[in-house]
Amino acid sequence: MENKYKKFIEDDKESIQTEKVLEVKDLRISFKTDNGKVQAVRGVSFDLHRGETLCIVGESGSGKSVTSKAVMGILSANAIVEGGQIIYQGEDLLKVSEDEFHRIRGHKIGMIFQDPLSSLNPIVKIGKQITETMMINKNQLKNRYSDLISKELTAYKNAKVIKNSTISYSLSSMNATIADMKEKLKAKEDEACSVNNKRIESALRVVNCESEAAEIEKSFDNDISVNVKAYTKNKSQVDKLSEKISLASKKTDVSAKKLIKKLSDKQALFQEACDIHFNEVSELKKELKEKLDKLLLERNENARNIGFPVFRVFNGVSSKKSAYAFIQKEQDEIKAVLSTFKSEEILIKNKQEELAAKHKETVAKANEKYKNDLPSLKEALKIRKGEAKLEIKKYKTSLKIQFEKDFRNLEKEKEPVVLSAQKIKKEIRSVYSKYTMKVMLVFFSRKKKKVLIAKRNSQLKILKDLRNKYIQEINSLVKKEEETKRKYHDSIKISKAEAKRQALEVMKEVGIPQPEKRYYQYPFQFSGGMRQRIVIAIALTAAPDILICDEPTTALDVTIQAQILELINNLKKERNLSCIFITHDLGVVANMADRVAVMYAGKICEYGTDKEIFFDPRHPYTWALLSSIPDIDSKEKLEAIPGTPPDMIYPPVGDAFAARNKYAMAIDFKYQPPYFKISDTHYAATWLLYKDAPRIDPPKIVTSRINKALEEEAKNEKQ
Numbered sequence: 001m002e003n004k005y006k007k008f009i010e011d012d013k014e015s016i017q018t019e020k021v022l023e024v025k026d027l028r029i030s031f032k033t034d035n036g037k038v039q040a041v042r043g044v045s046f047d048l049h050r051g052e053t054l055c056i057v058g059e060s061g062s063g064k065s066v067t068s069k070a071v072m073g074i075l076s077a078n079a080i081v082e083g084g085q086i087i088y089q090g091e092d093l094l095k096v097s098e099d100e101f102h103r104i105r106g107h108k109i110g111m112i113f114q115d116p117l118s119s120l121n122p123i124v125k126i127g128k129q130i131t132e133t134m135m136i137n138k139n140q141l142k143n144r145y146s147d148l149i150s151k152e153l154t155a156y157k158n159a160k161v162i163k164n165s166t167i168s169y170s171l172s173s174m175n176a177t178i179a180d181m182k183e184k185l186k187a188k189e190d191e192a193c194s195v196n197n198k199r200i201e202s203a204l205r206v207v208n209c210e211s212e213a214a215e216i217e218k219s220f221d222n223d224i225s226v227n228v229k230a231y232t233k234n235k236s237q238v239d240k241l242s243e244k245i246s247l248a249s250k251k252t253d254v255s256a257k258k259l260i261k262k263l264s265d266k267q268a269l270f271q272e273a274c275d276i277h278f279n280e281v282s283e284l285k286k287e288l289k290e291k292l293d294k295l296l297l298e299r300n301e302n303a304r305n306i307g308f309p310v311f312r313v314f315n316g317v318s319s320k321k322s323a324y325a326f327i328q329k330e331q332d333e334i335k336a337v338l339s340t341f342k343s344e345e346i347l348i349k350n351k352q353e354e355l356a357a358k359h360k361e362t363v364a365k366a367n368e369k370y371k372n373d374l375p376s377l378k379e380a381l382k383i384r385k386g387e388a389k390l391e392i393k394k395y396k397t398s399l400k401i402q403f404e405k406d407f408r409n410l411e412k413e414k415e416p417v418v419l420s421a422q423k424i425k426k427e428i429r430s431v432y433s434k435y436t437m438k439v440m441l442v443f444f445s446r447k448k449k450k451v452l453i454a455k456r457n458s459q460l461k462i463l464k465d466l467r468n469k470y471i472q473e474i475n476s477l478v479k480k481e482e483e484t485k486r487k488y489h490d491s492i493k494i495s496k497a498e499a500k501r502q503a504l505e506v507m508k509e510v511g512i513p514q515p516e517k518r519y520y521q522y523p524f525q526f527s528g529g530m531r532q533r534i535v536i537a538i539a540l541t542a543a544p545d546i547l548i549c550d551e552p553t554t555a556l557d558v559t560i561q562a563q564i565l566e567l568i569n570n571l572k573k574e575r576n577l578s579c580i581f582i583t584h585d586l587g588v589v590a591n592m593a594d595r596v597a598v599m600y601a602g603k604i605c606e607y608g609t610d611k612e613i614f615f616d617p618r619h620p621y622t623w624a625l626l627s628s629i630p631d632i633d634s635k636e637k638l639e640a641i642p643g644t645p646p647d648m649i650y651p652p653v654g655d656a657f658a659a660r661n662k663y664a665m666a667i668d669f670k671y672q673p674p675y676f677k678i679s680d681t682h683y684a685a686t687w688l689l690y691k692d693a694p695r696i697d698p699p700k701i702v703t704s705r706i707n708k709a710l711e712e713e714a715k716n717e718k719q
Contacts, residue, residue: 021048021049022580023085027044027085028043041063041067041602042602043084044599045084049594050576053580053581053594055582055592057589058584063602064599068111072109091154097157100153103150107542108544108546112532126526127519130503130506131502131503137542138494140494141492144395152380156381166362170362170363174352174356178348178351185344188344189341202305203306205299216288217288223284224281230277231277237270241266413477418470420470425467427463503519503537504516512530527560528557548580552564579592586629595607598622601646601656602648603685605686612678615706618689620661623702641660642662643660644660653672673685673689
């Protein structure tokens, strides 16, 4: 690494937090398909720290989304988790039950999917979709109880899972070993008997060809016979008509000529039918000959393979009889060959008994090991449940006491205000009575009456203003009482009104305008960017610790992408979220990442901070990704990555990127490279970092972009 990069990268490392919230260790996942087993994830490991964003970047099919789905526990039914761990809060998420995962999925770990429209129900209003999670988990006391017993419950369930998995692994290992031995024996037997089996196949084909020939001849004979009969019948009609025409031609009158024409037309029709049937018979005979010749050729070819005589025509019974005798002889030879493998069959049987005994011993040891642990953990869980129930009861009582106390205080606060308001009301009535009587006296002059009315109105205005002030105070205290009641009830069970209030708040938080109106709209009434904001709002309602963003901007235009990225960044800072951001676009990574994992063919090929990946990339695949990003300032031609990713049913023996890597060496095609340490936070799996490897610099387009970025950073620091 050049010195000019060092300070810039080292300064960035100081901001990385050390508290781990998620650990993925040697994760390996495959998928069963009709064509074979696809190795989608091959030994992926990474950590996620509190409040940081880890970007996983790579081409489609590299295993990014499969890794995230494994964290969420939403892998498809044909997935096989072949190994590894996903540790969250001390639990291995690959081993927890679905009930336990229900407590984590959505609540602790949320996810934003790639296509917002397919993530939302098109016939349900978005308000209901946002509040759905809150209403399902509305019982706050039950949720609190689950949190209180979660540690003991997890310990007990994990112990059961480990015990069962130990027994299950022992059984599957035994079955796999025996199946492998049987498969190898079967392969040996097939190899030993392959010549005999091929000879039997050839003899059977000779028999089948003879049978097929007889069937074909029979079917064609029927068709030919039908056409010959039809031809004969039509030919007789032609001959009869010829005789009639001959007799009619002896007459010379007009009627005879008409009869001859009529008979000639009729004869022509019968002659045409004769020609059709004659041609049909010819075609059938030709087709029959072609099929029999082809079948005879196949029969003779198979006959030569086993030393049978070759014939110009099929000879039926004789060939079949010889073939059956030959097959019997070959089968006797196969039995003799297979008898030589009896010792290996006995060996497999003994091995099966040995492994069964070991499995029985493993089961006994597992039962013995957890004989004390499981009951003690179960007892601890039982005790904790009792304690949790008492805590919930105390908590509920304290809530009630606090509510009653707050309500009494508000009532006490409200009481003097109400009395004052009532007193003002009486004073207003008194003023009305006093001045009304005076004004009504007839001996008062009109001027005097005006003065009295003005004085009355002045006093009434002061009193009414004071009364309105008291009424406002009373209304404010009533609202406080209602708010206190609402908070008390919502602390026990979330109401629909509270769920709606929280939904409107989170809609405002994610930047949806007019949330009160939008709350009642359907997904199709929103743009793509707004739909993605709704999906983010749904993920945030449970206040998760970790947010997984699976290419959330792929389906959006560039302007909306920038808005969504800015929104996710702001939410991460405000809520101190830890994010796993999955993308194939390194341009997006530059704006989001604290650390970056570059993934290819199911493996992480380079891992480091965002500055290390962008300013000191070491893997040729990282260079290729950086070289293919469009840039306004770059004058160099963008470099496309040649070729296509490998078929993961048959993954490469060496470095998976070797076939597309113009810097590949011979060793890349033979051995997978280990991770070479560049710094405490930067690793890359490439043989170019081996001590004896030739020095190869990154492409010119990459180095020029790095230099430009460093110059811009230097200018910004001076400013």
